[in-house]
Amino acid sequence: MDKHGFKKILLRHETILFAVLVAEWIFFEVIGRNFGTYDNTCDILRHSCEIGLLALAMTPIILTGGIDLSVASLLGLCAILFGKFWRDAGMPIPLAVACTIGVGALAGGLNATLISWLRLPPLIVTLGTFSLFRGLAEAITRGVDTFTNFPDSFLFLGQDRWLGIPAQAPFFLAAAIFFWLLVHRTTFGRSFRAIGFSPEGARYAGIPVARRVAMVYVLAGIVSAIAAIIYTARLGQAKADAGTGYELFAITAVVLGGTSIFGGVGSIPGTLLGVAAIAVLHSGIAHALLPGEMAGMLTGVLLILALAGSTLPKMISSLRARKAALKIPPQAA
């Protein structure tokens, strides 16, 4: 790992987050029933796969200084398209999966074109596609259609275990490894950070900025599609409102994990810890028989604390500097 000033702070952030995670676990273990069991851990893992995938894809996007609010809406669109491919177009599951991923890539491509080629602000573009994708999902299903009765061999992916762990876990693990390598061990990741710190500076350094930016959004589209398929397998049904609200959790997980919303700074392990923290929180609250809404509220509070916490070192050091300056006696003329 590189060792430089800002990385040290990030490591500290991840360590704190890890400590928070451990504290959470212990807390819910104590006050909840059946919390720390293997079964429940598998459940937590199972439920966090989709958000986890979205958060993984969101990390390089935020590293480049952008954002993608449309990932969850795209999940919904891909879910019902998958259902349509399988049920109405009669495709076998593997073909439907491939076509859905293709759609995801195309949708990601729409974001990519608008953001990287036309240089439009990502916030507003993905706000538009957030609405558009969900709207298309609603329009295609006319608001009511659902897709069910998937074959058991497919549902196995979402609901059963393979070699003792939830079947979707290997996919999530593969994705996590892929993104970790991409962000931390390849020149792509290096260029994402450069673009996040200074798009102009990256351009003058010969980095193909437009291509890299396009890449992260297309990747997010593909990952959304995969998440949609896993979601459908887990729930056994595909509806237009699939994944509503997931983008918020994904962004929360990423920011919680220490990635700066302004770009350049961030890590995949941090994101994974963020996802874990949120998933454990949700599960713990359910097992402690506390109202489900508390999970949402605490997530919001946690996010603010994480953000405030990251500015704390800066404030402390500037306060210290001011104090030190006051202590030096004025020099004689």
Next chain:
Amino acid sequence: MKQLLQLSAVTKSFGAVQALKGISFDLQAGEVHALLGENGAGKSTLIKIITGAHQPDGGTIEIAGERVEKLSPVAAHKLGIACIYQQPALFPDLTVAENIGLRLEGANSLSRVDWNSRRNQAQKLLRRIGADISPDAEVRSLSMPEQQLVEIACALGAGARIVIMDEPTASLTQKETGLLFAVILDLRSSGAGVIYISHRLEEIFQLADRVTVLRDGESVGTRNVCRSRGDETQTSQSESDKRLLTSSPTLTESELIRMMVGREISQIFPPAQSAPGETVLSLKNLGCTAGGVKNVSLDVRAGEILSLAGLVGAGRTELARTIFGITPADAGEIILRGEKVEIHSPQEAVARGIAYVPEDRRRHGVILEMPVAQNMTMGIHRRIFPGTWLRFGAERACALDFIRQLDVRAYGPEAPGHSLSGGNQQKVSLARWLATKPKVLILDEPTQGVDVGAKSEIHKIIRRLAKDGLAVLMISSDLPEILGMSDRIAVMRGGTIAATLPGKSGAHEVMSAALGQKGAGK
């Protein structure tokens, strides 16, 4: 003479770093007082204290004879202190008239906005400084020099008595520099005092009455600038041009430099070498409409330094950006070692062996938040990281090598770019491009804003690179640098090459070609 400003024994620290160690400085009415010093000497801190942006830890400030405590930017503004920075602090989305209005009106929240009087006021001020800018123009659409002129209009409008100018001519054309000097002389004769910060010694000799040299947070001394005054009030533009052309290093100049660096630095440039090699880069009728480049033809040979001279706005940076692929050419040819090439992006340029060290090092040359090592390897990912896998060991080794070669002063390859001084940042920027092992190296103002010590080091490096066989195209606005470093000089004017001169040419010939006067070189 009335004393406008008096600083006594002012100290200022930031954490453990003592930026000012007991400085005394004064400004009289009706004088231009130059402030000179290497980067990091404390000039900006001093200015920030005068404008109220920072509070001194010790010492006193007197303005017009009255002791002032706790000077804030608003209070400073009220007391008639104005500062013109290199990066104008204007509102890009608002009009010139509104910009001037907001600055001059004082932040009274509930007053009614009088658009007409705002417009008139702007009109009047702009006319007074001779700037050809519409008050309804959006500031974003103005060029940097035009924005600086708006800043000056603000300072005039505020009736500033103490006007501070921080490297104002860095990006002005000759005409605009002339306007600026006229404004400064106007301020002086009206009884205001001007604090003028510049690295350009010839300007200091032209304008200043006194010069104070700072070094390491202390004032080394204040000297009167002796120069033949002549009839300044009647100064026409050609007069100031002539003075620019005939100014040459005097004893006082090297004394100034000695005061700045505490050691002898010769203004001697490293000697040119023997005959250059084959033509590496050849431009034939190159044009780029977006950049205003028209019909440029020139050759750069291996082992030579071809300087690209000309006034700001002549199109030199635009030409560099066309060659480098940032604003690709739409006419003419680029021929690299006899082979015609098309360059549509910086990546293509780099792949072809062209390197460009940009003018704006903070925005384009170095990514300040990233460590030195990562900045240095940013251009060579393909080579040093095969298969896109990062190799930290190889990166560190490469960085350490360049740190040694170019004598970069940083606490290590992991130091972030913003922790380095301007000169060292420039070296990192240079290292990045040297790492690409280019055939053609384009340098855009390589020593701009760099202190004298680092400047000399960079010059030695450039000459060494040429000797090693690189074809160097150097864009510079520093006449002594051009005259001292070049094997040949190409002068640009209006987007095209006006003249190609031998390296031994005189300042007069270069300037004439740049200005388009008769009797210029071929």
Next chain:
Amino acid sequence: MNKYFREFSAAAALGILLLALAIFAPSFFQPQPLLSLATREAPTLVVACGMALVIICRQIDISVGSQFAVCSVCAGLLAAMHWPLALVLATTILIGTTFGAFNGALVAGLGLPSIVVTLATMVTWREGLRWLRQGVWVDLPNGVQWFGLPQMTGQWTLVLVALAILILLALTLKHISIGRFVYAVGSDAEAARLAGIRPRMMTFGVFVFMGALTGLAAMMNTIQSPQVDPNSGTGLELKTIAAVVVGGVAISGGRGTLWGVFTGLLLLACISPALTHLHVEAFWGKAIQGATILLAVVADGVRTRKQRY
């Protein structure tokens, strides 16, 4: 290029839509349904004005929907306790102001990015409300709906109040210094500081103002029906941001006008009823809203296409 190109193109788009309706579905132009539409959208207009200020100041607030919901429910509960309506109004605005102040304190005081702060507060308030109310609607006593006035009077009151706020704010933004300060801070906060404007106070202020307007809008919404839906305000942030962006306000801050926002809101508000009258099925509404946002932003981007990467 004309400085107000975006506003004019939004107005042109609105004109085309209305023309299409006039030709293909003249039944759209009946006075009573139009008044009902205007009344329904009046609270949205008020919130959109606040959102415009926030965005011009280079911030964003996606928690308005949740604020709106909480304020609506509070207004309903207070009204159900037979508080005098004037007091209910004042308290609701106060509650909204408090939410705004909370956002503002985090953004201006701690320097946290507004997208994430308002994301957090959005989730927190929404979940908190859901927890406390469990989705139960609030029944309002008699005399609350339309302030006890006849329906048409009530409707006109609301529409005129919204328009009055729009005009007042538009005039302030153009002709009163503090309005110009919003543009200044949004354009370049550092330059504003040097000019003696206090960017942090301005930023705090726009969030507080946003909260106050949201509270007012919530009250305006509550008195329109005999019950309060705890899910009111869902999608409000998207709708108002869309209206603001379509109306020509730049996300990067520093530019935009309220009459553009008005046009944008009209355009978006007319789409769903237009769809109904043109016999397009209603569930295309969200897709069309998304497409409209994209078209507006693309139009902007094509016009100001500077360097590519």
